Amino acid sequence: MHFPNMAEPAGRTLGDEETAALERVIRSGMLSSVWGTEARALEREIGDLYGARHVVACSSGTAALHLSVVAAAPDPGDEIITTPITDFGTVAPILAQNAVPVFADVDPSDGTLDPDAVKRLIGPRTRAIMAVHLFGAPARAGELRALADEHGLTLIEDCAQAWLTELPGGRYAGTAGHVGTLSLQQWKHITCGDGGLTLTDDDELARRMRLFADKGWDRAAGRSHESLGLNYRMTELQAAVARAQLAKLPGVVASRRHTAALLLEALRALDGVAEADAPGEAVIRLPRPEGHAWWLLPLVLPGGDAPELAAHLSAAGIPARAGYLQEPLNRAPLWGRPVYGSSAYPLEGYRPAACPEAERLVEATLVVIDWNEHYTREHVDAVAKAVASYPNLP
């Protein structure tokens, strides 16, 4: 059975609307968002959807995260606390601003930042916390925001995998922190190839991000540069496609939620499978469905046999992998090497601390199954059947 994936037309929602949007922009003769209307319209539409006062469109999710680190304004050598289970796009902007990433350990049930672990790492040089809503599951953003406020830190929420993820109370992930970021890269819920967005209610943070995305150029002030900035602008082509995709986003997330709920219902009935928080032993623990946007569908095997289940599922034709990353980012090969030229500043002698829960998830307990809005009842049944035949279940 073929599982539609994000790298083919059958696994995406790209169609006539996107083609028409591209044609509209090309025929207008204006492809740059500095003078065009599409990127500004996309920002308004995202702002309305998320209830955010300011939205800055930019060239990628990584660029959006760089803008948010710029907004947090660390001095060189200041520390930003983040998670070791994420895309490198979360961490690279910390290095780009000459700040020091400090990896906090994660909740072993879902791989999102553990607020207690974050709290233990807050020190005199801490400037910001970057949380990731991993695989579409809501991170504990409310607790992290309270910690950030208590210590005068900026909370950044990386929602690249979490379009329309809901936090307890129903507000969208990305609106609990000082800045939220989204990605439009090929493998996300909606795409224009590459693209990013930042959300904030804070006028000053928005001003810093807008300037940095456009060479520090305040367009209202003439040809005059206020501050360091790069060119992180989204093009009109990207924005027009993103707007067409945005109209399809609620359907994409609703469909993923529907089929994920069907799978959880089927798996729940199996011996040896339990909810994340159920007491007692279990071979497989299910993700908490509340608010989840199902970018991937994660399973946790507390006994450490995730590679075995992943191999079993793959052999049955299910698109599943163990660990998500080759190694958690606190164990990436780059630490201890120069960052700029021959200089390791500000990381001389720096080695990230151990994060035992993150390391165990990646090495032994986490399986991720690719999820897609085009899955049907037949795909769900095939996944459930493959899990049910896993020999380690009782």
Ligand SMILES: *Cc1c(COP(=O)(O)O)cnc(C)c1O
């Ligand atoms: C994809 C992703 C990014 C980076 O986004 P790009 O658009 O690829 O630059 C950052 N963080 C997370 C959690 C991601 O999944």
